[in-house]
Amino acid sequence: MTCCSALVIVGLPDKAVAESRERVRAALNAIGLALPPKRITVNLSPADLPKEGSHFDLPIALGLLAAIGAADAEALSHYVAVGELGLDGRIAASPGVLLAALHASTRDMGLICPAAQGPEAAWAGKFDLIAAPDLLALLAHLKGTQPLPAPQPGEAETSRGGPDLAQIKGQEVAKRALEIAAAGGHNLLMSGPPGAGKSLLASCLPSILPPLDPAEALEVSMVASVAGELEGGRLRRRRPFRSPHHSASMPALVGGGLKVRPGEISLAHLGVLFLDELPEFQRGVLDSLRQPLETGTVSVARANMHVTFPARVQLIAAMNPCRCGHLGDPSLACARAPRCAADYQAKVSGPLLDRIDLHVEVAAVSAADLTLPPPAEGSEQVSHRVAAARHVQRQRYDGEGARTNAEADGELLDRVATPDESGRKLLADAAAAMRLSARGYHRVLRVARTIADLAGAQDVGRIHVAEALSYRRQAPRN
Incomplete structure (x- = not known):
């Protein structure tokens, strides 16, 4: 033996x-x-x-x-x-x-x-x-007795978009905000009653976003590889679109867990993180997004290790105005209004809302709108304008450490987005009247720069600042 x-x-x-x-x-x-x-x-x-x-x-x-x-x-x-x-x-x-x-x-x-x-x-x-x-x-x-063949790179993932914007009737303001968000990589919050089309609008975003360039595709694929989600060796070429359920835990959203792995915000790196029914997420989970949205990274700290994942995402969120969802409609609103709306909206903290560049009210679609023919302009036409604006930004920020207007900051933002004299005056007056924070002030500048890029303008003017301000959430008065 x-x-x-x-x-x-x-x-x-x-x-x-x-x-x-x-x-x-x-x-x-x-x-x-x-x-x-x-x-x-x-x-x-x-x-x-x-x-x-x-x-x-x-x-x-x-x-x-x-x-x-x-x-x-x-x-x-x-x-x-x-x-x-x-x-x-x-x-x-x-x-x-x-x-x-x-x-x-x-x-x-x-x-x-x-x-x-x-x-x-x-x-x-x-x-x-x-x-x-x-x-x-x-x-x-x-x-050396039986050499193995050298593997070849897998085929790149085919570019697949979501639903087409041509499917959406009405909601012109929301579609315009979606185009601006796509062009500059800005965060967007849509608020409106159930059935207004908020989720459909968000699902249309991939159809107007430009595909990943080779360097970006490698970044996204590395995160997917660490998470074990890279199938068949196919390199990711379309931007991620992650839509976690509102019951998601903090480790699921930002990363971590017993065996540290990337969360949804990292799996959405260089793509879209869509949070539907925003106030239904746990407040602590939502607030854990504040630092990653600002820095573009997530640092998971443990007693014996620190792991950092990339998290440069575009946050798209949707919410009802109140728990019943019909605030402002006399025939449907509940008897607790406006207290119902105040309690519901208070679940989302002010600092998180301040990090969202575009706030849009999405009204209910009327029966008359539904009978209209499909809009003449769909995702293909919008995507061309978005691609042109992104091309301008790539050239502008080449070697500057930024990819889009949403990432510009400090001296770089002052250099590329300072408006003309009338625009500066309008922004200064609006900042005082709307009680904008310093972060809010700079986010208005970023959005204005994107609006100017979509218009093909070299400089940011008063009209661009005015439109950017119209999407800004005003600080509540005490």
């Missing part, structure tokens, strides 16, 4: 990593290899950093193969390895392969990953990439 080997994994492994010893042992047995009858310790360094996830299976197995002489240790030292092992030796997909590939390519190292994720890893560029279906095929490749 032979003595069984004892395989111990140290270095703060979580449950998934600790169970790697059984998966690795079974995978090696499946390809006809056995560990020597002695105590074997796998040290995951640094020892004080927690290790999470099943993607440690493949590197642990390769380390053991090198230790028993079944693989060349010197050759393996030039590779990063990521993958989960099946009990039969197959290498299964695991999250974060694109990020690992980029890390390996920048360090002039190779990558060993599952065959299913080879097309995903190939987007990192030309570098030594091995995508193996199982351990046996991987060993044959490393020994």
Whole structure:
């Protein structure tokens, strides 16, 4: 009777990593290899950093193969390895392969990953990439007896928009605000009774947004890869549109959890985060968005680690004016008005509302509007104007660290968005009358700059400032 080997994994492994010893042992047995009858310790360094996830299976197995002489240790030292092992030796997909590939390519190292994720890893560029279906095929490749084919980058995701703006009858003010929001990357809040078309308007936004450029597509795809949502190695080319339910928890929205992963705001990076029924979200969850909306990042702090995710999103929100939804309609409003509206709207904090650039009242659509023919202008025509405005902004902010008018700040904003004399006077008078905060003042400037871009104007004028002010929420009076 032979003595069984004892395989111990140290270095703060979580449950998934600790169970790697059984998966690795079974995978090696499946390809006809056995560990020597002695105590074997796998040290995951640094020892004080927690290790999470099943993607440690493949590197642990390769380390053991090198230790028993079944693989060349010197050759393996030039590779990063990521993958989960099946009990039969197959290498299964695991999250974060694109990020690992980029890390390996920048360090002039190779990558060993599952065959299913080879097309995903190939987007990192030309570098030594091995995508193996199982351990046996991987060993044959490393020994040169049966080389594996080099994986090719997966096809880019096809650009798919949402519903067309031509489906919406009436709501011209709301459609204009949606166009401005798309052109400048601004946050938008729509308020109106149920059935007015707020959710439909929001779902039309992807149809007028420009596709991601190659650098942006790589950013978005990296976040999706970490979250395990990049399917078939297809690089994301359309802007994300995330619409979490109002029961979402804080970790679900901003990231975190027992195993830290990106939240909805990071999965919507460089795209749209749509929050329908805004006051129905927990107040603490909504307030957790305030810092990410300002900085474009989310920092998840734990006692032993800090993780930062990108979160440069465009917030689109919708809400009813009150709980019953029919404030201002004498035939339908409840008997508690206006107290009903005050209590309902107070669920959304003032600092969060101050971070929203465009506030639009969406009125109920009348029966007469519904009988009208479809509008002559749809998403295709609007998207051309949005693309032209975005092109102007890309040229304006080239090398400035901003992509859109919504990201301009400080001296940069003063340089590109200061209005003419009549516009400055109007803005100063309005800021005092509307009691705008400093943040609100600058957000009006950003919106005015976008309106000028849509009009093809070089400078921001009084008419652009006036329209931007019309979308601004006035601070409540005590």
